[in-house]
Amino acid sequence: MQMGKVIGNVWATRKEEGLEGLKLLIVQPVNSAGKPIRTQLVAADRIGAGIGDDVLVTSGGSSRYIMKEKSLPIDAVIVGIIDSTEVERGGLNESSDWND
């Protein structure tokens, strides 16, 4: 999973059938320090996340498994709203790569 912050909404009227009724949120992935990493994605949401929330996102085929029928053509879903994180500082320095 990846951590991210919800930054927006997307609306699409014309869409594949499987997406009907799904809320779609724009998420900016962040690291444990809250720094943006990688690039934005759009995730389905069924647990009531909103703009500003820190969330956990599951990507790829596993995101279909939020539904029993597993037939949604989606590749990202918000699976949790983060309450808190605890990160060990020191020891391993976090990557200082530009894409961290």
Place this chain on the structure above:
Amino acid sequence: MQMGKVIGNVWATRKEEGLEGLKLLIVQPVNSAGKPIRTQLVAADRIGAGIGDDVLVTSGGSSRYIMKEKSLPIDAVIVGIIDSTEVERGGLNESSDWND
């Protein structure tokens, strides 16, 4: 999912059987500001997207799930045509990474 803009078409006469009759569009992923991110991909389209449209693209194995039979050898499909987006500015600055 990722947001993108349709920038072109691809035609292939010789192809795997599963691709017969599928429209294939070249999509440039973009972020919520409309800025190109990552690299171009080719997505199947069944909902009538065309050049210039802002679209939502599902990637990976989930893209097969637009069809009941789920046997298409495709890894990207346009699942929605974006009407509008709403993005919270401020608070979290968007990544200024070159690849955002």
Place this chain on the structure above:
Amino acid sequence: MQMGKVIGNVWATRKEEGLEGLKLLIVQPVNSAGKPIRTQLVAADRIGAGIGDDVLVTSGGSSRYIMKEKSLPIDAVIVGIIDSTEVERGGLNESSDWND
């Protein structure tokens, strides 16, 4: 899918059973301008592609779906030989990122 150019062949005598008899080609992904993007990959080919051909490559689990039995341990397959592309210039500038 991604566009690419076939640049070579790979031969492996010792291999997993599922790969027996599959032609394996080295592909350099390219964008719609023919510029190399990302890094080389090796794709299975059943449609007769050869060095110099512009091709469409499906990656990930969907690449197994070229076979009914779907049991091949492959993650990339050539699904089409590109005849032509049509790309809208202007409007959206293509990413000038180094990895585009």
Place this chain on the structure above:
Amino acid sequence: MQMGKVIGNVWATRKEEGLEGLKLLIVQPVNSAGKPIRTQLVAADRIGAGIGDDVLVTSGGSSRYIMKEKSLPIDAVIVGIIDSTEVERGGLNESSDWND
């Protein structure tokens, strides 16, 4: 799989049903020299890994296969705690890419 170091914990009260009771750890991928590579991810853990452990992480749909029922909406799981590694130095220099 990728090698990584566990650097933290994540807690989420509101979440998709499939995640109930799963421990979630923040992992920083590292290469064989212990140098951070790529960006942080959050992995489920069932084998008792903790902060500071060097671990092996399986990503994508395969991470569901730690459970018989295979219905977890997760895309990363810790599958092993690394005891030791042996790396051949010389011959092939490791990539000096910034993202290695």
Place this chain on the structure above:
Amino acid sequence: MQMGKVIGNVWATRKEEGLEGLKLLIVQPVNSAGKPIRTQLVAADRIGAGIGDDVLVTSGGSSRYIMKEKSLPIDAVIVGIIDSTEVERGGLNESSDWND
């Protein structure tokens, strides 16, 4: 698939059940010129690869398909040991990107 060079071994005593008895090798992906690309990964091996071998690696969910039962929680497997490659030089210049 991707080409790579086996550079090391990983041992883990505490691990998910599905990994019991699987040999795990550290692989540095390389391009057709033998130049390191991307970042190291750990792949399961059943065909007897060893340090210094040039190999083909299948990633993602397809890597489970080396086993009939398909229940391994792995996301990378060595599917072939490369005997030789033939690469067309000229025409298309290889990407000179740092990550090629």
